[in-house]
Amino acid sequence: MVLGRGKTWDVGLDLGATLVKAVLVPEGRSVASYETFVCAARDTALLDAFLRSIRTGLVAATGGGSYRLAEAPIPPSLVNEFEAWGVGERLLLQTAGFVPTDPHLLVSLGTGTSILRVDAPGRVTRVGGTALGGGTLRGLGRLLLGDGDHEMLAALARQGDRTRVDLTVGDVYPTGQIALPADLTAANFGKGQSRSPGDLAAAVVGLVGENVALLAGAHAAFLRAASPTFRRSRGQATVDVLYAGSTLRGQDVLRQVLADVTAMTGARARFLPGGEFAGALGALEMTRRGVPAPAPPASPR
Template sequence: MSPNSTAEMPGELGTFAPFGEFDETLDSAESVGVDSGATLVKLCIRRSGGDLHFGTWPSPSRDRVLALLDDLAPERVGITGCGSPGVLGGLGRQAANPIEFDAWGHGANHMLDRQGLAGDEAYLLVSIGTGTSALLVDGDRVERVGGTALGGGTALGLGLTLTDCRSHSELAALAARGDRGRVDLLISDVYPDSEIPLAAEATAAAFGKLARSPEEKPLPEDLAAAIMGLVAENIALLSIAQARAAEVSRIVYGGSTLIDNDRVIDTVRLLGAVMGVESIVLPRGSHVGALGSMLLGT
């Protein structure tokens, strides 16, 4: 395990290790939850004192995750996600294998409770990972009610094609410096005199401005910002529609696409506010499935 600093962040759940690393003093665990996804493997580790530690590895690094689990020798392990058969097969010990949706629901309930945001009402849990799933959570009952193929995988694919960014962190950092208004066609471009009751900065057509000025080459950071906006806006609008269909007024967002991704976070929050829906972004939402699988571990 590589040394690093994992200072506690005020108001958030546990310590968050740099990508692919854990503090070398983390040499034992009471319980571990693993969410092995299509792109990333997420871990939630609880020590005997109750402290939580979160870590992330690329999915091809499952052997490193197995070695870490062997070193930690936890009493209880829970493993979920599409890659769980590979982790279970190499683990060499008994482990719980909860259904992914159940793990997400339990993890989200726990995070909301720890943040003082738990309530008696049902809510829509939206996990933005490689793709996106929408779950109706009502207490311990979890039901998948929708989703979309748009997600972090979409952003990464478009990012590689249009900007040559090869990782989520690289694309998110580039997007933070960009202006999607130089790429997207906005309402203010179509109705400059505010002739209709729509916000001037709202998107009329994603990437639509490029067709109007084909001779102007867009900057990579503006393309990255537009990519994140395209993904976030459509996920948020679909989620709001699903929440209304399910007759719930609160949407809780999690998933690995939210890691260090202010563009996506700000967009889903803004659209929720505009559409009259409460939008909560979980502070450790990328690891909601890992936390849930730890809670359901054996």
């Protein structure tokens, strides 16, 4: 990345378990005009070198790793992660080309997965989540294929056929014997007839995508039943589930699995453009507004 010399940059950081996502905005400019920077969370030297290479103004941080920066030469303003995601989502929706239902779900697919309920006034509540996510993809990739590289797994999954690894309903029941689609997964990895890297990668992506979407769909069904907005629609409205996060980057197969399974649950999947930077954008915007930082976690005794 080449940034303009002589500029002062406001920086928003989202420090996750796997990646650090950063947005950089010229001081005094709207966050709509942002540049990005991404590095591995473990590569603290690279992050430090990058921050030292630019002239920084305001620095904001969110995510599980943000508290590690408390003793930095210029400590950042710390922002609640889920609130930051809600604010960042609203900023990104300004250019997304669609308006989600009110309320809707925002699913943050990072190393693990969080499911957030978002209401129109900007209220964000974490309603659920799962330990399945990008960390699962990389971990199983290393164990099964000897490599957990994100881009490699995405490319292999496009070439693979997971029906040679997963057991389907059609493998168990003769056609017409049960009111379920024959290609529905009955057991992830339940067939196990192929050791092809592509087939295994596709099966791993399917395992994560199906279970994340089923969980999100269950929360969407509860939201539809409990929300006065959807009750007034007399069953005609569909809850939007917005998927975002770095795990989706380049993962066409994962996106398709999420879309298909979410639709099966009666909800509608949407994908937030630039969603992997929602936390960093939200943290920067909240800090610019002077939103109070959360208290740091208590030191272990």
